[in-house]
């Protein structure tokens with residue numbers, strides 16, 4: 001089966017936006033105008049077709065990225081939905097990892113909002129070329145020019161204004177296209193309403209001429225030959241050449257084309273799709289994908305073409321009620337057919353491609369073969385988790401993995417019945433496969449299941465899905481800070497476990513040392529003893545269990561190296577179990593000797609406040625053990641940035657609201673773990689005890 005479109009006619013794009021800027025509505029409209037969505041879904045009545053999961057529809061926020069294929073001007077556009085809420089960093093990261101370009105949606109009234117900046121910085125990290133769509137031009141207070149100025153100011157980008165709005169607020173009726181110098185006016189607001197090309201309205205003629213001039217200057221600035229032709233002969237580049245120049249600069253990341261419209265009123269979507277085709281990159285514009293060989297640190301590359309060995313990245317695993325496990329994969333090189341066997345190099349296993357699906361917004365199509373640039377869903381893969389590479393078994397490559405953020409908040413979940421307990425274990429196992437930023441552990445002492453995640457909303461969604469999709473009835477505790485424990489100095493212990501159990505004796509002696517490692521190093525074990533292999537393995541098992549709950553307040557132990565330095569065994573009374581028990585006890589003893597401390601997550605907080613409340617905001621942050629790291633002025637607002645312990649940030653949204661009469665806003669992201677001051681640590685310990 002040949003490919004339907006040449007690779008340069010592919011666009012793999014994401015739509016990114018601050019919550020409520022209109023991402024879902026815009027995506028819906030795109031799917032309608034590209035002809036794949038037969039019935040228009042409205043976010044407001046909860047029938048949006050991109051929102052697959054019930055609770056997404058209820059909350060009206062898009063949580064999971066879904067990849068959808070549609071067609072425009074004989075191009076194949078794959079849309080990877082990208083959530084805008086910081087609690088779903090991992091979702092944003094995994095989308096950014098596999099898309100080639102993005103449309104950023106802004107609310108014309110709110111402009112650049114804090115989370116837009118966060119997502120913008122993440123996109124910078126992945127070098128994703130972007131264009132902007134200033135949405136909600138029909139709203140009272142819509143301010144296109146203000147929004148463009150904010151983009152330059154806050155995001156530090158060079159916005160390239162390609163359209164001017166015609167009319168504002170309820171009179172918004174269309175746009176002036178500054179490349180073709182004509183107007184596009186929508187005669188109706190109904191769905192599917194067509195636009196007409198008209199002359200530029202007289203009252204906009206002067207503004208359009210100025211904006212066109214600014215556009216020309218900005219673009220010509222980027223190309224010497226075109227600039228020379230313009231200066232020497234007064235030749236303005238033809239529309240097509242202008243588009244080609246803009247495309248080059250957009251892909252290079254030097255400019256961000258800006259368009260406007262109102263998704264809700266069905267205005268501006270078709271030209272935006274044109275811009276996706278005209279300005280955002282095709283997979284072959286991005287170049288070869290990089291990875292490394294399975295052994296050693298040799299780098300490997302795969303060019304973006306069908307004849308290269310197959311390489312793809314699984315960027316989302318989800319459970320579908322009809323098809324079972326669906327693994328979304330971006331194909332970077334080569335082709336894959338049903339019946340092929342792929343290698344998951346890190347897991348070491350083979351995966352058989354039994355069924356391959358192409359996802360449209362509300363239908364799926366079984367396909368036999370997929371090509372470079374495609375985004376497909378494999379059905380029924382067994383071992384592959386989010387972030388894994390799949391490749392040609394004869395040409396292994398490991399593509400760069402996603403950054404998985406640290407979970408900083410936790411809840412205890414208690415199943416109500418034995419049957420719930422079983423369902424819950426299955427549910428958490430499956431959800432864990434889908435979402436690498438969720439962690440589950442069982443507290444050894446209390447036997448309680450603890451779920452850790454990125455934020456309150458993240459945990460809410462997990463619990464919600466557990467209840468709905470897996471029918472688990474469970475009591476859920478209040479969210480708490482996910483503390484950690486570590487040691488502050490080296491310590492050595494020599495511990496003997498000797499016990500009489502009935503007529504059997506147990507004996508094991510272990511000698512071990514613990515020492516601190518750098519922040520983020522995790523837990524490292526080394527065996528330097530000459531103990532028999534299964535005894536050392538028993539000790540290792542004991543340590544792995546013991547590290548799950550430290551001696552300060554029972555939190556997981558991190559950034560510690562444990563070395564098994566020696567030990568003793570009896571011919572008859574020793575067993576792996578005896579060594580397991582001995583190592584557990586030895587570890588606890590060593591932790592205490594090594595001056596164990598509690599670590600807490602510090603959050604990077606950014607507050608945008610009118611001048612008047614600046615003093616209160618700073619005073620309040622100080623009261624929350626916050627450390628101010630920066631103060632800035634943007635337009636007429638003040639920006640305060642700081643590091644604040646998560647423990648002091650519960651309920652902040654309400655305090656900030658009352659402090660600023662609802663006018664200040666904030667965003668917050670995990671930064672790093674740091675030791676808790678003694679007095680606070682005593683409080684945490686007292687609560688746990």
Ligand SMILES: Nc1nc2c(ncn2[C@@H]2O[C@H](COP(=O)(O)OP(=O)(O)OP(=O)(O)O)[C@@H](O)[C@H]2O)c(=O)[nH]1
Pocket residue numbers: 017018019020021022023024025026043044060061062083084085135136137138139261262263264265
């Ligand atoms: N007036 C107006 N409202 C809009 C427009 N586009 C979207 N909305 C409304 O804004 C709200 C948020 O829109 P969504 O499309 O859900 O926004 P989103 O960015 O997908 O939001 P999340 O999924 O929560 O991240 C809804 O009530 C929409 O009806 C627009 O162009 N004009």
